[in-house]
Amino acid sequence: MNRVPTTDSLPGGLTQSAPLIEESIFESEDTEDWGDFVDSDKEPDVEFACEDINLYPKGFCYPIFISDIIVERYRIIHKLDLNTANIMYTLRPLNNIISEKYKQIGRPRKMKLWTEQWKDGELVIPMKPKEELIGDSIVLSDFGLAHKAGTxxxxxxxxxxxxxxxxxxxxxxxxxxxxxxxxxxxxxxxxxxxxxxxxxxxxxxxxxxxxxxxxxxxxxxxxxxxxxxxxxxxxxxxxxxxxxxxxxxxxxxxxxxxxxxxxxxxxxxxxxxxxxxxxxxxxxxxxxxxxxxxxxxxxxx
Known part of the structure; x- marks a missing residue:
């Protein structure tokens, strides 16, 4: 499941929900477009495609970036949880302009996720890229159970x-x-x-x-x-x-x-x-x- 920041930042410190309909995106370093929040009728579609929402309040899943935990803090020695859900193919390079990327992979569809953890998040429907966009390399993810060998x-x-x-x-x-x-x-x-x-x-x-x-x-x-x-x-x-x-x-x-x-x-x-x-x-x-x-x-x- 993909996770994205919980707010869309605009110049001047203002915040605004992502638009519900397709519209032009003005590209600049200060503009971030993280997709569209679905309405209540479409929320079951998001929940069905993502992980069980009930796992988040119980603490089994965490709506955070893996970089919050891994980058410059831990050296992964042993990855305990290895399965097809956390092995992914890379994507071939896409245009740096966000609106151009969305033309190729579609706009993210998401819903708010409130938890009792330190940070709320969003449920995002996994994208289904075209076969020609899939790269030749694979990457590992989900290092929540990684630990030093012998522990x-x-x-x-x-x-x-x-x-x-x-x-x-x-x-x-x-x-x-x-x-x-x-x-x-x-x-x-x-x-x-x-x-x-x-x-x-x-x-x-x-x-x-x-x-x-x-x-x-x-x-x-x-x-x-x-x-x-x-x-x-x-x-x-x-x-x-x-x-x-x-x-x-x-x-x-x-x-x-x-x-x-x-x-x-x-x-x-x-x-x-x-x-x-x-x-x-x-x-x-x-x-x-x-x-x-x-x-x-x-x-x-």
């Missing part, structure tokens, strides 16, 4: 579908946990669907076991999210579901992929989806691995 922390701080299985078994997050999350994102970008679907941590763990086999027996009794877990998750005689096998799923989801490319993708996934986090491939190793470089070469042509 003890609350275990459950990631969406279930991207959460490494050790994190629901009372094991502190690690760089290996990030690699697991990355593999979930990698699969989703490659196939267009979740690697391990589910509406809760328990259902996601079931999906993991169906695809990869039983969890380590030593983990039994340590599951701590909404119950004690299911005994069958740790049954070393578990019979895997053929339809949940990674190779079978990719074959069904990407019938256009040749045998060579399929093996490269499987090689990458299998090195990052090991149950013991210390055995997973590292980010540096992945970048230098023949499978990853081979796949990147295929898509760089």
């Amino acid at each position: 003890s922390t609350q275990k459950m701080q990631s969406p279930a579908t991207y959460c490494a299985p050790e994190r629901v078994h009372n094991i502190n997050p690690s760089y290996g946990s990030d690699i697991w999350s990355y593999m979930c994102i990698f699969f989703e970008l490659y196939t267009g669907t979740y690697l391990f679907p589910g509406w809760s941590h328990a259902s996601v763990v079931s999906s993991i076991v169906h695809a990869l086999g039983p969890l380590p027996e030593s983990w039994k009794g340590t599951y701590h999210v909404g119950g004690s877990g299911e005994d069958k998750w740790y049954d070393q005689n578990w019979q895997m579901d053929p339809e949940s096998d990674l190779k079978e799923r990719i074959t069904q989801l990407r019938p256009d992929v040749g045998a060579r490319e399929l093996e490269l993708v499987l090689s990458i996934l299998r090195r990052g989806l090991l149950y013991q986090h210390e055995n997973r491939i590292t980010a540096a190793e992945l970048l230098d691995h023949d499978s990853f470089k081979g796949l990147m070469c295929m898509y760089a042509q």
